[in-house]
Amino acid sequence: MSELFPRKQVMGFIFSMILTAAAIAVYFLDMSFAAGMTVLLVTAFIQAGLQLVVFMHAGETKDGKAIYVNVYYGMFIALFTVFGTLLAMIWDV
Structure with missing residues (x-):
């Protein structure tokens, strides 16, 4: 039964939500421009890679x-x- 559960996709979804929360935190924590842009760029590139590998099945x-x-x-x-x-x-x- 455990092989039928999409563990990789669920973990990818959870990690995407964490990255989205980190990006939203930039707004609510009122970071400086440089710090905010750094966090946004890093989270954006990580999330793009995550989407490509986990949800678009690029390596499969x-x-x-x-x-x-x-x-x-x-x-x-x-x-x-x-x-x-x-x-x-x-x-x-």
Whole structure:
């Protein structure tokens, strides 16, 4: 019977709720901007990874490695675009 219980998904859900509570705490604890942004960015990236692995079953197929490579490539392109835009528009380089 225990093999039928979705333990991994329930634990993922509980961990998602904890990460959401940590993000909400930034507002209610009136943190400084730097501390608040640090907490929000860290919890956002952890939660995105958790969603990808637990609920989207990224590593459970035979193409799991290709999926992770595509995710890393997408993150690289996104960061390159964001920092390239900041470099050109704000930092005037």
